[in-house]
Amino acid sequence: MLSGMHHVALICSDYARSKAFYSETLGLHILAEHYREARDSWKLDLQLPDGTQLELFSFPGAPERPSRPEAQGLRHLSFVVDDVAATVVWLNGRGVATEPVRIDPYTGAAFTFFQDPDGLPLEIYQRL
Structure with a gap:
């Protein structure tokens, strides 16, 4: 299991x-x-x-992997955080651009996305 x-x-x-x-x-x-x-x-x-x-x-020589528009395979990595808004401020303070915070319509949790240096979509998701 x-x-x-x-x-x-x-x-x-x-x-x-x-x-x-x-x-x-x-x-x-x-x-x-x-x-x-x-x-x-x-x-x-x-x-x-x-x-x-x-x-x-x-x-x-590793080839690039498409991520946008949505490609098959890994969509993104998601990290759980206690406070999305505070984490956005922390990331932005470190020079990491983030998308606007959204609310998951199914769980009510706040989340947003940012990218790693290769453009891999990364997400922070509010701990429920």
Whole structure:
């Protein structure tokens, strides 16, 4: 049986830029970082406070993945926060542009979107 999410893996176009975004701008904790010479690839393990991990990879020549207009596959990553409005202020203060806050018509929760350095849609969603 599935009991939770262990990690999400992302491939970035600029490893240093994405590492800084996820670890410094968003504040995810770095667990481990490895350079894999045989693949000319970096692997960075990051962790959220609830234990969920994000793996960040670099691969030379990786093709871009379309995200807009809506493409099949991963639509976005969503992070739970206690206060969407306060998190928007925090993100904006770190130079991260956010969309206007909306309310989920089914749950009544506030949410909004922003993007990582490769344009991957990221969401913050109010804890219910």
